[in-house]
Amino acid sequence: MARTKLTPFAKILIVVAIIAGAYYLLTQLRNPDVQEQIEKVTGKDGKTKDGYKDVINVGVVTWGGYAGGQYFNEGFEANTDSRFYKDYGFKVNFEVIDDFDASRDAFKNGSIDLMWATIDAFPTEVEGLDQFQPQVVFQADWSRGGDAIVAARGINNVSDLRGKKIAVAPMTPSHSFLIWLLEASDMTTRDVQIVEVPSAIDAADAFKSNTVDAAVVWSPDDADCVSKVAGSKVLESTRNATHIIADVFVSKKEFVETHKDQLRDLYEGWMIGASELNSSDSNKRKAAKILAEGLSQPEDFCYDAINNVRLTTHGDNKDFFGLNPSYSGVTGEDLYNKMKVKYNNLGYNTQGAKSWRLLSTKDLVSRTNLSGGSHSAEAQKQFTAADESLTNKESLSSKKVSISFRTGEFQLDENSKQLIDLQFTPIAKAFANARIRIEGNTDNVGNRGSNIALSKKRAQSVADYLISQHNMPVNRFIILGNGPDEPVSGCEGNQNEECRSKNRRTDFELVVD
Secondary structure (H helix, E strand, O other): OOOOOOOHHHHHHHHHHHHHHHHHHHHHHOOHHHHHHHHHHHOOOOOOOOOOOOEEEEEEOOOHHHHHHHHHOOOOOOOOOOHHHHHHOOEEEEEEOOOHHHHHHHHHHOOOOEEEEEOOOHHHOOHHHHHHOEEEEEEEEEEOOOEEEEEOOOOOOHHHHOOOEEEEOOOOHHHHHHHHHHHOOOOOHHHOEEEEOOOHHHHHHHHHOOOOOEEEEEOOHHHHHHHHOOOOEEEEEOOOOOOOOEEEEEEEHHHHHHOHHHHHHHHHHHHHHHHHHHOOHHHHHHHHHHHHHHHOOOHHHHHHHHHOEEEOOHHHHHHHOOOOOOOOOOOHHHHHHHHHHHHHHOOOOOOOOOOHHHHEOOHHHHOOOOOOHHHOOOOOOOOOOOOHHHHHOOOOEEEEEOOOOOOOOOOOOHHHHHHHHHHOHHHHHHOOOOEEEEEEEOOOOOOHHHHHHHHHHHHHHHHHHHHHHHOOOHHHEEEEEEEOOOOOOOOOOOOOHHHHHHHOOEEEEEEOO
16 A cells, blocks of 8 residues: 655644644743643642632631731632642631621531631630531630720729620620739729620720720720820730630631641741741831732731731640640640639630630641741740839739748748749730739838748749749849838738738839830
8 A cells, every 4th residue: 555655744744733722832831721621630739639729718807817828828818829829729818897796607507617716715615616626726816916905084994894784795805905904903894884895996985985994905996095095004904915806707616627838838928928027118018018008908908907916836736735844934825724623713604615725727837847937936025124114103003912932931932833834824924015013011010121032932932933034034023121011901000910011022013114
């Protein structure tokens, strides 16, 4: 059989067709829509990624603490410019749901895969989410000025709130902040008149209308309140109350188990974004633009919102989940367990709230390897040595703890150490940016000069314990020995053993620089 011989022209046409086909294939591979279809199956690394969703939906509120993820995502909506997409092969969508109940409904019906929460208030809602087996998967931030209490003229410290009307949204981070602040001054919410409002925004409105004496609000509403209510002030904020309000993300246990690798990638990218914002103001400015568009708020508002939180790093998350054995600060478990008790004692039934061990997963954090200074945990505040002005400065709050010493001695026994740990150490850790003034006091038995010297040694021994056992900075403490000169009200004459016992006390005061 004779072969057909190709003409030179036919050969040229075949070569041109091959080149054209190769060019078309190359351009299609560069087409984002085609890439997306390929990556649904193979992922960015070309490997099969079973269990990866095309889009992870994250429920958030108008808050600066989620900026690390939104910045890394290059926006709120799912998009191909996102570094989650480019680096890990999936998209992320941030759904802003400011209404609390609506956000919980979205979590329950599956509209969102991750839901915001704060560990301090989480014990009050855990039982209602029980059928979904909620899991705390990572921490996004600590509030650092984002929450504040504003007070009317004449209210200069926490004790001045006694009997006053305070607007607060119950069982929210605002409520938690108020509980801690009152406890630091030997008070509870029963010592004030709580005016319940739906949200911190409503609390600000109540304060500006002069219907309450104080309110727990969000920033920048605190500045707005002070500017509109003559003589008012910010009494305290989470700039000093550093470890009370912890924003976390929660997912259903089933979703965690079926998307563990994808959630780990989400966490890693989010932490990279947070570290870049923490180390660069220009990156914060870029993030502020992203938040301004996504939250429909002014850029300056969003920039301030980012600066009113500590965007937590991988190192912070290791501390939070108890993965750093040398960390002596507040962990997620500490905060959750303490607030479960505090809310229950105030009549909010939290007995059905499951244990932290059943509510949290450490896997995302423990399986992530991010190194370098930008991923390290936050360092403690460095205090300068206290001067006389701080010695005499009015305290924000004062908590009295009766610590027993043997006659003429100043060493702490084990019972005294336990008492300090139960009644004051948690407050000291929660208000980590405030100084601590420790005042030793005695009854009037014996020589006044000797009592003053002894009371100062006793106060110093308490500080030494907190420094050595709980790693608190040496310069944080202001030590005073009052001897018998500051008796409690009603016991000025040390007229009986009960009064003398009350006067043999140690006062712990929070002092703001």
